[in-house]
Amino acid sequence: MMAGKDGVRQIIKAFVTVVTLIALTGRFGVIKATLDDLCRLTRGARNTIGPAQFTDRLITLGIIDEILDVDLHGWTPVWDRETGWHQYTPSSNSTTPESNKSVPVNRPRLAKLLGFDGVAENALDATQIAPADLRAEATQAAATSGLSVGMLLADITQQYAQTRPWLTLHPGEQTGVSSIMPQKRNPTGLVRLRLLASTVVGSATGFAFQAHNVPAGMHDYKPNGPDLVLRDAAQMFTALAALLPTFQFDPERALEEVNAEYSTTTELADVLQREADVPFRAGHHFASELVTYGRAHRLRPADLPYTEARRLYADTATHFGLPSELPLSESAFHQALSAEGMVQASQGLGGPQPAEVARMLAGQRQALAADQGWTRATRADLLKAALQRDTAFAALQDGGR
Numbered sequence: 001m002m003a004g005k006d007g008v009r010q011i012i013k014a015f016v017t018v019v020t021l022i023a024l025t026g027r028f029g030v031i032k033a034t035l036d037d038l039c040r041l042t043r044g045a046r047n048t049i050g051p052a053q054f055t056d057r058l059i060t061l062g063i064i065d066e067i068l069d070v071d072l073h074g075w076t077p078v079w080d081r082e083t084g085w086h087q088y089t090p091s092s093n094s095t096t097p098e099s100n101k102s103v104p105v106n107r108p109r110l111a112k113l114l115g116f117d118g119v120a121e122n123a124l125d126a127t128q129i130a131p132a133d134l135r136a137e138a139t140q141a142a143a144t145s146g147l148s149v150g151m152l153l154a155d156i157t158q159q160y161a162q163t164r165p166w167l168t169l170h171p172g173e174q175t176g177v178s179s180i181m182p183q184k185r186n187p188t189g190l191v192r193l194r195l196l197a198s199t200v201v202g203s204a205t206g207f208a209f210q211a212h213n214v215p216a217g218m219h220d221y222k223p224n225g226p227d228l229v230l231r232d233a234a235q236m237f238t239a240l241a242a243l244l245p246t247f248q249f250d251p252e253r254a255l256e257e258v259n260a261e262y263s264t265t266t267e268l269a270d271v272l273q274r275e276a277d278v279p280f281r282a283g284h285h286f287a288s289e290l291v292t293y294g295r296a297h298r299l300r301p302a303d304l305p306y307t308e309a310r311r312l313y314a315d316t317a318t319h320f321g322l323p324s325e326l327p328l329s330e331s332a333f334h335q336a337l338s339a340e341g342m343v344q345a346s347q348g349l350g351g352p353q354p355a356e357v358a359r360m361l362a363g364q365r366q367a368l369a370a371d372q373g374w375t376r377a378t379r380a381d382l383l384k385a386a387l388q389r390d391t392a393f394a395a396l397q398d399g400g401r
Contacts, residue, residue: 050254115385128216138226142233143204149197166254170246196236258339267342276327286316301337306330
């Protein structure tokens, strides 16, 4: 295939690259398996209404499988086809030294034996520029996942500040007890996983600093490539996979949390506009007055007196020059303020309505299945190339005897 010491060096370099590619497929396999576990978890929480918070305050609601779909939707594109795997597979082997020599190296044949999809033709880009670019993309994909995992864990950890949380970990390997406070159930699994997520983000950031401002030709950013960062990411996803089955949902408590706040009052304004042609600004003003009254009297939305609602609406109608009678019956008024009514009435793309969530999850599962199939096929191709390579070398060795 090639002659001389330069050829031997290039073969060794190529084998290191192939080993890195095989390792990458292993990391990807772990990540995809965890996403599959998250898919299964959504089935167990189907159509369970729960709160969605912003700045530590309940502002809206959703169903739990929709909330978990956020993480699936966030991670799947990040690792879609393994962060543009095709960018890694053109072989840079023999590009720089052999491109300028008279030795006839069959680079396409060499690339095939090494398991690459093709060859990288631009010598400077393939050996000096692309290694930094592609490794940075892979490490940033890991960092993005670390950020999303951290946010998910922060939302769950927040539950432990409540006396009656709606999402916790089942007591066991992922929890611990206090040596002095018997009432405590420490979420040690969450703490360990958050540390791993921080490690992933830190490792990816460290690689960016390592590769920053380095002249072409230097080796600062080349040893180990992105594998160390992806190793940390794989450990993070493995720990997440172990944590997911311990999630405990309390549907009744989650619904109680939603119904204790006034996040559904936006739907009341929507209903007034949709059903009675009340301008949204007027409906929003009325809903805001209801919130002020309800909180001042320590009432939940379901406990708001219909007579007070009629009075507050009459005041609002006078201000906006509208008929003074509330155009909703008592049952319709309370239905508009209920969490169930808000979810069922949702029509938006990507909303919490069960049919829309089912559609999104089905799409995520389909994409994940395709990626898992791709991972298996890619690993099989690399192993097949290894067998062909061994056969070719054995033939050369036999011919030299």
